[in-house]
Amino acid sequence: MTTSSTSSRANTLLGAIGAATGIAALLYTQGSDEMLMLAPVAVILLSLIFLVKINRRQADLIGKIKLFTQDTAKGNLESRITGIGAEDELGQIAWNFNESLDQVETCLRETMAFAAKVQQGDYNRKALPAGLNGLFPVTLEAINGSLSSMTATMHSLEDVMAGVGRGDFSGRMDEAKDGAIAVTVNSAIMQVNDMFDDVGKVMQHVSRGEFEHRVTAQGDGSLASLKNNINTSLDAIDSAIEETNQVAIGMAEGDLTSRITGTHPGRLGELKQALNQSIDKMQDALSNILMNANLVNTGAKEISQGSLQLSERTNEQAASLEETAASMNQMASTVETNATNAKEANTLVTQSRSEAEESVGVMRTAIEAMEQISQSSQKIADIITLIDGIAFQTNLLALNASVEAARAGEHGRGFAVVAGEVRTLSQKAAESAKEIRVLIESSNTRVIEGSNLVNQSGDSLQQIFKSIQSISELVENITTASQEQANSITQVNEAVNQLDVVNQQNAALVEESTAASDALNNQAGDLRQQISFFKVSDNNNSYQAAVQSQPHIPQAPARHKASRANVAAPLDADMGTWSEF
Numbered sequence: 099m100t101t102s103s104t105s106s107r108a109n110t111l112l113g114a115i116g117a118a119t120g121i122a123a124l125l126y127t128q129g130s131d132e133m134l135m136l137a138p139v140a141v142i143l144l145s146l147i148f149l150v151k152i153n154r155r156q157a158d159l160i161g162k163i164k165l166f167t168q169d170t171a172k173g174n175l176e177s178r179i180t181g182i183g184a185e186d187e188l189g190q191i192a193w194n195f196n197e198s199l200d201q202v203e204t205c206l207r208e209t210m211a212f213a214a215k216v217q218q219g220d221y222n223r224k225a226l227p228a229g230l231n232g233l234f235p236v237t238l239e240a241i242n243g244s245l246s247s248m249t250a251t252m253h254s255l256e257d258v259m260a261g262v263g264r265g266d267f268s269g270r271m272d273e274a275k276d277g278a279i280a281v282t283v284n285s286a287i288m289q290v291n292d293m294f295d296d297v298g299k300v301m302q303h304v305s306r307g308e309f310e311h312r313v314t315a316q317g318d319g320s321l322a323s324l325k326n327n328i329n330t331s332l333d334a335i336d337s338a339i340e341e342t343n344q345v346a347i348g349m350a351e352g353d354l355t356s357r358i359t360g361t362h363p364g365r366l367g368e369l370k371q372a373l374n375q376s377i378d379k380m381q382d383a384l385s386n387i388l389m390n391a392n393l394v395n396t397g398a399k400e401i402s403q404g405s406l407q408l409s410e411r412t413n414e415q416a417a418s419l420e421e422t423a424a425s426m427n428q429m430a431s432t433v434e435t436n437a438t439n440a441k442e443a444n445t446l447v448t449q450s451r452s453e454a455e456e457s458v459g460v461m462r463t464a465i466e467a468m469e470q471i472s473q474s475s476q477k478i479a480d481i482i483t484l485i486d487g488i489a490f491q492t493n494l495l496a497l498n499a500s501v502e503a504a505r506a507g508e509h510g511r512g513f514a515v516v517a518g519e520v521r522t523l524s525q526k527a528a529e530s531a532k533e534i535r536v537l538i539e540s541s542n543t544r545v546i547e548g549s550n551l552v553n554q555s556g557d558s559l560q561q562i563f564k565s566i567q568s569i570s571e572l573v574e575n576i577t578t579a580s581q582e583q584a585n586s587i588t589q590v591n592e593a594v595n596q597l598d599v600v601n602q603q604n605a606a607l608v609e610e611s612t613a614a615s616d617a618l619n620n621q622a623g624d625l626r627q628q629i630s631f632f633k634v635s636d637n638n639n640s641y642q643a644a645v646q647s648q649p650h651i652p653q654a655p656a657r658h659k660a661s662r663a664n665v666a667a668p669l670d671a672d673m674g675t676w677s678e679f
Contacts, residue, residue, distance in 0.1 A: 163192060170199065205237060251279060258283060262290075293317045297328060309336035338366045342373060352632045354381040381634045388629045395622035401615040409608045412601055419598045426594055430587040437580035444577045447570040454563040461556040468549035475542040482535045489528035496521030 162179045169177035178199065179192040261269035270284050296315035303311040309332055313325045341358045348356040354377055358370040496517045503514030 159189065159192060163195070166192075166195060255279070255283060258287065262287065289315075289317050289321055293321045293325065297324075300328065300332070304332070309339060334362060334366055338362050338370065342369070345373065345377070349377065349380075354384070354632055354634050381632075384629055384632050385634055388626060391622045391625045391629065395619050395626070398615040398619040398622060402612050402619070405608045405612040405615065409605060409612075412605045412608060416598060416601045416605070419594055419601060423591065423594045423598065426587060426591040430584065430591055433580060433584045433587050437577065437584050440573060440577040440580045444570070444573040447566065447573045451563070451566045451570050454559065454566045458556070458559050458563050461552065461559050465549065465552045465556050468545060468552050472542065472545045472549055475538055475545055479535060479538045479542060482531050482538055486528055486531040486535065489524045489531055492524035493521055493528065496524055 159179075166177055166179045178196050258269040270280075270287070292315040293313070296313045300311050300313050303309075312329045312332060315325065317325055337360055338358070341360050345356045345358055348354075357374050357377065360370070361367075362370050499517035500514050500521065503510030503517055506513070
C-alpha cells in the first residue's frame with residue numbers, strides 16, 4: 099500500500115464523516131426527534147464502515163505505538179517500536195518516534211555521565227554532543243559552558259580554602275567572575291580573618307599577663323560563640339586573677355584572713371579551693387607555731403626551774419655516791435679477805451680429803467687382808483677337821499688291828515704292839531687336832547671380830563671421807579661465792595665510780611640545759627614577735643596572747659667534787675656537750 103492510497107483513504111474517511119455530519123445537521127434542522135436520535139447512529143455506522151477497511155498490520159502497529167507510549171510515559175527510554183517499515187504514514191511516525199527517543203536517551207545518558215563525574219569531583223569531563231540534532235547539542239554545550247564556569251569557581255574556591263587550611267585568610271574569590279558564591283565566601287573569610295586577628299591580639303595581651311582586653315570583632319554563629327566563649331573565659335580568668343592578686347597582696351602584708359569568694363568553675367575553682375586551703379593551712383600552722391612557741395617558752399622556764407632542782411639533787415646524789423663508794427671499798431676489802439681465807443680453807447680441806455682417801459684405801463686393803471685371814475683360818479679348820487677324821491679312822495683301824503692281833507695270839511703280838519703305838523699316836527693326833535681346832539676357832543673368832551672392827555673402821559672412815567668431801571665442796575662453793583661476790587662488789591664499786599662520773603657530767607649538762615632553756619626562752623619570744631606580724635582569723639586570736647615573761651632563773655652552781663682516789667677524772671670538754679644530753 100502506497101502513501102497516496104493511504105492518504106486517499108483518509109480523505110474518503112473524512113469525507114464520509116463530513117457527509118454523515120451534514121445529514122445529522124439536516125435532520126436536526128427538521129426538528130424530528132426520531133431523526134435526531136438516528137443522526138449519531140448514522141455517524142457511528144459510517145465511521146465503523148471505514149475503520150473496518152484498515153488492515154490488520156496497521157492495527158498491530160498502532161498497538162506497538164500504544165505500548166511504546168506507555169513505556170515512555172513510565173520513563174523506560176530503552177523501549178522501541180520494532181517490526182515496522184516506512185511504507186505508510188504510521189510506519190514513518192513509528193520511525194520518527196524511535197529516532198526522537200534515541201536523541202533523548204543519548205542526551206540524558208550523556209548528561210547522567212557528566213553529572214556522575216561532577217558528583218565525584220571530576221570537573222574535566224565534558225558532555226559529547228556527537229550524533230545529536232536540534233536543541234540537544236545546544237543543551238549539552240550549555241551544560242559544558244556551565245561546567246567550565248563552575249570548574250573555574252571551584253578552582254578559585256579550592257585555592258581560597260587551601261589558604262584557609264594553611265591559616266592564610268588573605269585569599270579572595272573574583273566576585274565579578276564567580277558571582278554570589280564569591281561574595282558569600284569572601285564575606286565569611288573576612289569575618290573569620292577579622293575574628294582571628296582580634297583573637298590573636300587579645301591572646302598576645304594575655305601572654306603578657308594583660309587580661310583586661312576583649313574580642314570585639316563581629317561574627318555570626320560559631321564565630322559569635324567563639325567570641326563569647328573567649329570573652330567569658332577571659333572574664334573568669336581576670337576575675338580569678340584579680341581576687342588571687344588581692345589575697346596575695348594581703349598575705350604579703352601579713353593578712354591571712356582574706357579568701358577567694360567568687361564562683362569559678364573548673365580548674366579556676368580548683369585553684370581557688372587549693373589557694374584557700376593553703377591559706378587555711380598556713381593560718382593553722384602559724385597559729386600552732388605561735389601556740390607551740392608559747393608552750394616552748396613555758397616549757398623552757400619549767401626546764402630551767404627543773405634544772406635548778408636537778409642540780410641540787412645531783413649534788414646530793416654525788417655526796418651519797420661518795421659515801422656509798424667508801425662503804426663499797428670497805429666491803430670489797432672484807433670480802434676479799436674472806437675470799438682469801440676461803441681459798442686457804444679449801445686448800446686444807448683438799449689435803450684432808452686426799453689423806454682421807456688414802457686412809458680409806460689402806461682400810462680397804464686391811465679389810466681385804468682380814469677377809470683373806472678369815473678364809474685361811476676356815477681352810478685350816480677344815481684341814482684340822484679332816485686330820486681329826488683321819489685320826490679317828492686311824493684309831494678305829496688300830497683298834498681293829500689289836501683285835502685281829504689278839505686273835506692271832508703269839509703271832510700277832512708284834513702287830514698288836516704296832517697297832518697299840520698307832521692307836522696311841524692317833525689318839526695324840528686327835529687330841530692335838532682338837533687343841534688346834536680350839537685354837538683355830540678362837541683365832542677365827544678373833545679374826546671375825548677384827549674383821550668386823552676393821553669394817554666398822556672402814557665405814558667410819560668412809561663417812562669421814564664423805565663428810566670431808568662435803569665440807570670440801572662447801573668450802574669450794576664458799577670460795578667461788580666469795581670470789582664472785584668480790585668481783586661483783588668490784589663491779590658495783592666501778593659502777594658507783596662511773597655513776598659519780600656520770601653525776602658530774604649530769605651536773606655540767608644541767609648547767610648547759612639551764613643556759614639552753616634560757617636561750618630557748620629568748621628564741622621563743624623572738625618567734626612570737628615575728629609571728630605577730632601575721633593577722634589570722636578571730637577563732638585563732640587566742641593563740642596570739644603572749645606568755646608573761648618570768649624572772650630569769652640563775653644557773654645552778656657547779657658542784658665541788660671531793661677528792662677521792664678511786665673516782666674518775668673530770669669530763670673532757672667534748673664529752674659535756676648539749677648533744678649528748
